[in-house]
Amino acid sequence: MDRGEVLSILERHDGNRSGLIPILEDIQARYNHLPAEALTVLAEETDRSLTDIYGVATFYKSFSLKPRGKHLCSVCTGTACHVRGAPIITEEFERRLETNAGDTTPDKEFTLETVNCLGACALGPIVVVDGHYFSDVNSAGVKRIIKKTRAGLDKVQVKADRRIFPVSVNCSRCNHSLMDPEHPVDEAPSIRVTASFGRKHGWMRLSSLYGSHNLECEYEIPADTVVHVFCPHCHAELKGASDCPDCGAPMISMIVRGGGIVQVCTRRGCKGHMLDLNGGGF
Amino acid sequence: MITLTINGLEATVDEGTTVLEAARFLGLPIPTLCHMEGLSPYGACRLCVVEIGEGPKAKIVSSCTYPAQDGLRVRTSSARVVRARKMVLELLLASCPQSKTIQDLASFHNVRQQRFRQEHDDCILCGLCVRMCEEQMMAKAIGFRGRGQTRSIGTPFDVRSEACRLCGGCMYVCPACQLRCTYTEPDKAVCGGCANLSPPCVDIESFDDMMCYMSPCVACETAAH
Ligand code: FES
Numbered sequence: 470m471d472r473g474e475v476l477s478i479l480e481r482h483d484g485n486r487s488g489l490i491p492i493l494e495d496i497q498a499r500y501n502h503l504p505a506e507a508l509t510v511l512a513e514e515t516d517r518s519l520t521d522i523y524g525v526a527t528f529y530k531s532f533s534l535k536p537r538g539k540h541l542c543s544v545c546t547g548t549a550c551h552v553r554g555a556p557i558i559t560e561e562f563e564r565r566l567e568t569n570a571g572d573t574t575p576d577k578e579f580t581l582e583t584v585n586c587l588g589a590c591a592l593g594p595i596v597v598v599d600g601h602y603f604s605d606v607n608s609a610g611v612k613r614i615i616k617k618t619r620a621g622l623d624k625v626q627v628k629a630d631r632r633i634f635p636v637s638v639n640c641s642r643c644n645h646s647l648m649d650p651e652h653p654v655d656e657a658p659s660i661r662v663t664a665s666f667g668r669k670h671g672w673m674r675l676s677s678l679y680g681s682h683n684l685e686c687e688y689e690i691p692a693d694t695v696v697h698v699f700c701p702h703c704h705a706e707l708k709g710a711s712d713c714p715d716c717g718a719p720m721i722s723m724i725v726r727g728g729g730i731v732q733v734c735t736r737r738g739c740k741g742h743m744l745d746l747n748g749g750g751f
Numbered sequence: 752m753i754t755l756t757i758n759g760l761e762a763t764v765d766e767g768t769t770v771l772e773a774a775r776f777l778g779l780p781i782p783t784l785c786h787m788e789g790l791s792p793y794g795a796c797r798l799c800v801v802e803i804g805e806g807p808k809a810k811i812v813s814s815c816t817y818p819a820q821d822g823l824r825v826r827t828s829s830a831r832v833v834r835a836r837k838m839v840l841e842l843l844l845a846s847c848p849q850s851k852t853i854q855d856l857a858s859f860h861n862v863r864q865q866r867f868r869q870e871h872d873d874c875i876l877c878g879l880c881v882r883m884c885e886e887q888m889m890a891k892a893i894g895f896r897g898r899g900q901t902r903s904i905g906t907p908f909d910v911r912s913e914a915c916r917l918c919g920g921c922m923y924v925c926p927a928c929q930l931r932c933t934y935t936e937p938d939k940a941v942c943g944g945c946a947n948l949s950p951p952c953v954d955i956e957s958f959d960d961m962m963c964y965m966s967p968c969v970a971c972e973t974a975a976h
């Protein structure tokens with residue numbers, strides 16, 4: 470754990486004035502759990518008592534003080550799910566993953582957890598894996614869920630989610646197509662641009678699925694870096710018209726084929742983006 | 752000023768007074784466990800229940816947290832209150848039968864047996880020690896952790912807290928004596944009361960069965976409280 474990283478998370482929360490839970494959420498998002506050292510830093514920097522922080526961190530099931538695996542699998546054992554057979558589901562998961570509820574598999578792939586009521590009792594027994602809900606699970610379904618997760622839930626989900634759709638874009642200056650069908654990202658043609666940050670300068674391929682934040686890059690981009698993005702054809706910087714509404718970093722803009730522009734935040738990790746299909750100001 | 756009636760007696764008290772304080776002002780006894788003067792009311796043990804209101808609207812509330820209101824009619828020992836109190840005591844006895852404080856309260860209120868499964872918990876989560884540490888000792892070394900069945904009291908990460916000055920205040924107020932002598936585990940110690948007395952009880956095999964309410968302690972002959 471890096472002290473500077475925690476400090477930068479705290480900075481984003483404006484030191485003292487922001488609530489404790491959003492800070493803990495961000496720390497957990499970064500490390501996948503709440504490392505003890507991070508909590509100590511948090512206590513020192515914000516003048517909170519470690520006792521209070523620890524109390525909150527242990528109160529909520531969604532916070533974990535133990536490192537978690539890549540996939541978080543929560544089995545609901547609330548009253549309704551319990552009578553509909555949640556204990557059998559839990560056992561089946563324990564058997565198949567060879568771990569106990571509350572623990573992580575040795576290969577750090579799965580963390581198995583039980584939770585108390587997810588508010589969807591009529592659909593029980595409920596299992597949630599990485600934010601994807603599975604209803605009416607029976608013990609035969611457990612195997613399927615694990616298989617699906619190993620294959621990558623997000624991949625399966627892209628087609629099913631109607632909010633995610635592909636866009637084709639051109640450079641806003643030379644109007645050359647930026648699409649690169651040779652190198653698919655998310656199994657769709659990617660958007661190829663040139664990225665530069667620090668001393669590094671290389672290709673970057675963005676997913677063309679609007680709503681997906683997957684990308685590939687020649688160099689690993691550290692979190693929170695603001696990247697300069699250029700058109701690979703005319704080498705002009707793809708500067709946007711406005712700053713990101715979420716984090717304030719500049720946005721890049723590209724022309725959507727069929728009319729309109731799409732703007733994407735240039736800060737690594739920030740999910741700010743806008744699609745304006747009618748506007749197309751320039 | 753607020754005027755309320757307790758057991759038919761009128762009392763005039765300041766705004767912000769609790770029903771418990773008003774009753775004590777009149778000299779009416781209400782048993783308490785998690786209440787202590789100088790600490791904020793917490794309402795955890797429910798031993799201080801009283802009945803307020805009339806007829807079908809009458810209800811049972813905890814007097815240590817209930818603010819006195821104008822015209823409030825309070826009964827501190829109606830049949831319903833006595834029944835509720837006995838039930839609370841039975842439950843407390845079930846969870847922590849070895850506590851001298853709870854045993855004394857039970858015998859005083861004529862509770863001779865209890866019907867629940869014996870738990871032998873060493874903490875009833877009354878929060879006295881937490882409030883003592885925070886409000887009187889200004890340390891906040893211990894606090895509540897977890898929730899529901901796994902709720903417990905202790906230091907963060909179960910290691911000795913740097914905020915703790917080993918004052919022993921938490922042990923002093925504890926009715927269940929969970930945080931009694933931790934001499935055998937110096938890393939976790941929240942008290943250092945006897946650390947340089949080398950108490951003989953540490954060597955005795957039945958250390959775990961000894962309770963600090965044995966005052967003076969039968970083994971090391973130092974007064975525990
Ligand atoms: S009990 Fe499982 S969702 Fe409510």
Ligand code: FES
Nearest residue numbers: 794796797799815
């Ligand atoms: S003394 Fe009132 S609830 Fe414990």
